[in-house]
Amino acid sequence: MTSTAAHTVGRSATHGWEDITSWVRQRGVYIALALVILYNVIFTAHFNQWDTVQLLFAQMPPVLIVSMGMALVIGTGGIDLSVGATMAIASAVLAKFVAPASSHGLGSPIALAIAMALLAGLAVGVFNGTVVAVGRVQPIVATLSLLVAGRGVALVITGGALVELFDPFLKVVRQGQVFGIADVMIVAAAIAVVVSVLVRRTTLGYRLVAIGGNRRAAVLAGVPVRSTLITVYAISGVFAAVAGLIATARLRASDPSYIGLLMELSAITAVVVGGTPLKGGQVRVLGTVAGAVLMQLLQTTLLAHNIPNSVSEMVEALIIVAAVYIQRPSRSAA
Amino acid sequence: MTAPAEFAGTRRTLSTRSVTSLVSRNGAFGVLVVVMVIGFLTVPSFGTADNLRNTALAASFLAIISAGMTFVIISGGIDLSVGSLYALAVILSADMSSHGSWAAIGVPIAACAFAGLVQGLIIARLRLPPFIVTLAGLTGIRGLVFYITKEGNSHPSVPGKPFFETVSRGSFLTIQNPVWIALAVFAVGWYVLNRTAFGQAVQAVGGNDTSAALMGLPVRRVKVIVYAISGVAVGISGVLSTGLSGGGQEARVGNAYELSAIAAVVIGGTLLSGGVGSIVGTLFGITLLYVIQNLIVQGFNLNSYVQQVVSGVFLLVVVILQAVFSRRSETE
Numbered sequence: 299m300t301s302t303a304a305h306t307v308g309r310s311a312t313h314g315w316e317d318i319t320s321w322v323r324q325r326g327v328y329i330a331l332a333l334v335i336l337y338n339v340i341f342t343a344h345f346n347q348w349d350t351v352q353l354l355f356a357q358m359p360p361v362l363i364v365s366m367g368m369a370l371v372i373g374t375g376g377i378d379l380s381v382g383a384t385m386a387i388a389s390a391v392l393a394k395f396v397a398p399a400s401s402h403g404l405g406s407p408i409a410l411a412i413a414m415a416l417l418a419g420l421a422v423g424v425f426n427g428t429v430v431a432v433g434r435v436q437p438i439v440a441t442l443s444l445l446v447a448g449r450g451v452a453l454v455i456t457g458g459a460l461v462e463l464f465d466p467f468l469k470v471v472r473q474g475q476v477f478g479i480a481d482v483m484i485v486a487a488a489i490a491v492v493v494s495v496l497v498r499r500t501t502l503g504y505r506l507v508a509i510g511g512n513r514r515a516a517v518l519a520g521v522p523v524r525s526t527l528i529t530v531y532a533i534s535g536v537f538a539a540v541a542g543l544i545a546t547a548r549l550r551a552s553d554p555s556y557i558g559l560l561m562e563l564s565a566i567t568a569v570v571v572g573g574t575p576l577k578g579g580q581v582r583v584l585g586t587v588a589g590a591v592l593m594q595l596l597q598t599t600l601l602a603h604n605i606p607n608s609v610s611e612m613v614e615a616l617i618i619v620a621a622v623y624i625q626r627p628s629r630s631a632a
Numbered sequence: 633m634t635a636p637a638e639f640a641g642t643r644r645t646l647s648t649r650s651v652t653s654l655v656s657r658n659g660a661f662g663v664l665v666v667v668m669v670i671g672f673l674t675v676p677s678f679g680t681a682d683n684l685r686n687t688a689l690a691a692s693f694l695a696i697i698s699a700g701m702t703f704v705i706i707s708g709g710i711d712l713s714v715g716s717l718y719a720l721a722v723i724l725s726a727d728m729s730s731h732g733s734w735a736a737i738g739v740p741i742a743a744c745a746f747a748g749l750v751q752g753l754i755i756a757r758l759r760l761p762p763f764i765v766t767l768a769g770l771t772g773i774r775g776l777v778f779y780i781t782k783e784g785n786s787h788p789s790v791p792g793k794p795f796f797e798t799v800s801r802g803s804f805l806t807i808q809n810p811v812w813i814a815l816a817v818f819a820v821g822w823y824v825l826n827r828t829a830f831g832q833a834v835q836a837v838g839g840n841d842t843s844a845a846l847m848g849l850p851v852r853r854v855k856v857i858v859y860a861i862s863g864v865a866v867g868i869s870g871v872l873s874t875g876l877s878g879g880g881q882e883a884r885v886g887n888a889y890e891l892s893a894i895a896a897v898v899i900g901g902t903l904l905s906g907g908v909g910s911i912v913g914t915l916f917g918i919t920l921l922y923v924i925q926n927l928i929v930q931g932f933n934l935n936s937y938v939q940q941v942v943s944g945v946f947l948l949v950v951v952i953l954q955a956v957f958s959r960r961s962e963t964e
Contacts (some may be wrong), residue, residue: 377763426950429952436709436904438763439894439951447944448889453937563767576761608778619754622764 326624327572327573327585330617331592335598342602348478354594355483356548360385360541361564362486362590365572366493366566368536369586373497374527375510375578376430376437377536381565382447385542385558388415390452392543393461393552402457408467416539423535424446427528445562452554460553463546471547482544489537494583503581506530510578567593567614571621593617660900660916660950675931683930685807691922692814693718693869695915697889698896699814699821700865702914705897706825707858708838709762709905713751713769714866714893717744718886719777721870726788726860727780733796736874741867747773748863752856766859770890781883789879802877810872817865821911824845834858838906895943896921899950 322329338345366379371378394412397403422444429440476480497503503527508516517523538558545557572589574582595616600610678684697714699728703709721740729736747769754765778784790797807837825831836844837854845851874881894904900917903908920944928939 329888370949377828429948433952439898440948442891442894442898443944443948445944446895446947447941450940450944453935454941459938509654510693533850563770566767570764576763606779606783608775608783611775611778612772615768615775618768618771619760619765622760623758626758 300302301388316435318461323625324573324623325609327588327592329548330621331588334592334595338599338602340593342599345602346379346456350598351411352478352480354591355480355486358590358594359480359482359486360545360558361561361568361594362543362587363489363537363541364558364565365568365586365590366489366583367469367537368476368562369569369574369581369583370497370506370530371437371534372566372574372576373510373578373581374506374530376527376531377441377566377576378426378531378538379441379562380422380444380448381439381534381538381541382558382561383452383536384419384535385545385561386449386554387422387455388419388542389546389552389555389557390455390461391415391418392546394455396463396465397461401461403461412543415543416536419535419537419542420532421535422538423532424528426535427531431524441506443520449554452557456552456554460551462551464550468547469552471544472550482547485544486536490583490587498584502526502529507579507581510580512579531588532589533611541616564590564593567618571618573621573625589621660913660920663950664916664920664923667927671923671931675927677930678927679951681806683926685811687922687926688811688919689808690926691918692808692810693873694889694892694896694922695814695918696817696865696869697862698893698900698914698918699817700862701893701910702821702900702902702909702911703825703834703858703861704762705894705902705904706838706906706909707834707855708841709755709855709858710749710766710894710904711748711769711862712763712766712861712890713747713773714862715886715889715891716773716777716865717743717747717863718768718870718873718882718889720744720747720773720780721867722874722881722885723777723780723788723883725871725874726790726881729788729790729796729879736790737799737871738797740871740874741864744863744867744870745860748859748861748862748866749856751863752859755859756852756855762838777883784883787880787882790874797875800872810876813868813872817868818911818915821823825911830854830857835907835909838909840907844914892918892921892944895947899947 330606333469344350364385368378392411392415393403394415395406396408398405411618426441426444428438429435430437433440471482476484497507505516505521508519508521509523509526513523541561542558546552549557568590569575569586570589571592572582572585572587574580574586593614596614598612600613601607605613697718701711701714721744724740724743725736728739740884751769755762781787798809799813800808800810804812807886823831824832833844833849833854836847836849837851841851844854870886873885896918897909897914897918898904898909898917900913901917902913924943924946925939928942
């Protein structure tokens with residue numbers, strides 16, 4: 299009671315300050331990103347070069363694409379821990395289909411192999427969505443089982459070994475550019491735009507946010523909860539598969555015990571640092587992109603200044619907590 | 633005036649809770665019995681005393697971690713940092729062993745308790761989601777471990793310290809000490825959770841922290857303490873592991889332990905939504921995971937990755953059954 303009274307009295311005096319804090323709260327990730335870039339421009343040698351951007355563009359696509367799917371899933375109040383394993387499965391399926399018979403593959407054309415890999419991602423996503431929506435298992439456990447099993451499945455597909463891939467198309471994926479911008483980055487950007495439109499302008503977008511806000515209310519309002527959830531997890535699965543293909547092309551091989559490892563954590567970090575609350579009901583697409591770029595740039599920056607990886611992991615941890623703290627919903631709103 | 637009504641309400645929720653937990657707990661126990669009978673009958677090398685003893689020893693380290701995790705999950709939280717914390721305990725214990733056995737035991741446990749405490753404080757005081765805070769813990773503490781080990785290049789080992797090593801390597805009634813210590817941890821955990829006011833408070837906070845606060849329970853303190861408990865459990869586990877191995881472990885040790893611990897807790901019948909759970913179930917859960925793993929290795933000669941698939945599928949079956957059970961008890 300007393301705090302409310304003090305709040306009302308102090309309001310006129312602190313009004314400007316509150317405006318500033320709420321402005322910062324809503325744009326925390328962009329401000330942090332701007333600061334990191336500014337720091338680099340001033341203090342990091344060779345930062346203001348096209349090479350830096352190109353390196354970033356080559357590194358970013360997998361985590362960006364996976365984060366887009368993760369943002370949608372988190373928007374429904376769920377979480378998808380299986381994305382890294384899904385990347386490995388997609389990579390293994392690609393390898394199985396495209397590798398020649400001499401390395402236990404089927405030697406099929408690359409287009410078919412890619413289609414099958416995407417289909418595998420879709421299957422994983424539909425499976426997750428079904429367990430969550432129909433089985434009503436909590437998303438964290440439902441997708442945990444695939445995190446545990448998925449990489450094993452991928453290893454079974456490739457026979458437990460790394461499969462080197464020499465298909466020319468993978469080289470195109472790895473090196474292709476349009477006006478000096480990596481093809482894969484354009485794919486990632488296109489996916490971000492599509493997801494952004496999906497969230498703001500489509501029925502699916504409204505529905506998934508409604509489910510995340512209050513599942514029971516969404517049911518009462520006539521939202522088809524099951525099909526919406528299955529669709530969202532399916533999208534996440536397909537995006538993870540796309541990311542798995544890009545990672546495979548970059549590695550020039552399918553290595554199920556490496557591809558997508560810990561990707562679930564990077565993606566969740568990007569989404570959360572980007573200001574999307576973990577409890578759902580809101581999706582911030584641009585924030586997620588900024589979150590992913592911020593975390594990657596932070597790593598690059600610390601590396602450029604010869605900070606050991608161990609310290610950079612500790613800094614990352616602090617940034618995650620700080621970002622979530624700054625962007626937490628204000629009490630009056632909650 | 634309202635007191636009798638309140639008591640009646642409490643009794644009723646307690647009885648529905650115990651019904652749910654009984655069903656889930658017996659689920660894990662039942663499966664364990666079936667799996668072990670199949671093991672005894674079909675795999676000759678499974679039933680030998682040596683094999684059972686070794687399986688119990690292997691399971692004891694994650695069992696202790698899972699006991700702590702049970703407290704956190706029943707309180708409605710989650711602790712993703714346990715794998716990294718385990719590495720911290722293992723490395724610190726080996727590092728400190730040159731200062732004597734008590735340093736090798738005390739410092740890691742204190743450090744892990746402190747790390748748990750800090751995470752708990754951030755979660756309770758700043759009201760940040762446990763998933764995020766302990767995710768940061770997973771990253772940051774692993775970074776700390778790599779920092780201590782000079783980017784993973786140093787592997788501290790234990791220069792023969794009789795007491796500290798006998799704790800881990802000794803045995804009693806032919807069963808190794810870590811197994812007894814794990815059982816003791818579960819006994820204490822069971823008592824604290826089911827027979828103390830604090831344990832009841834943990835369950836109440838996990839059920840609904842707003843109503844727990846309205847009942848006058850110290851919600852924040854409970855939340856802080858469960859993460860400290862998890863830290864202490866991880867510390868004990870790490871110290872025992874270093875005592876057994878004599879140090880020299882990689883900085884990556886304990887990677888993904890959080891997943892196994894969460895799986896064991898969930899298989900044991902504790903709901904991730906909090907409020908309902910059984911620490912005895914967790915003991916069955918972790919035993920089940922290790923028995924299955926052992927059977928796969930001993931009897932079916934399957935690769936380690938097929939083993940992953942089997943444990944994943946198994947986890948899935950259990951959680952789906954659990955979801956069905958808990959829904960049934962909800963409607964009853």
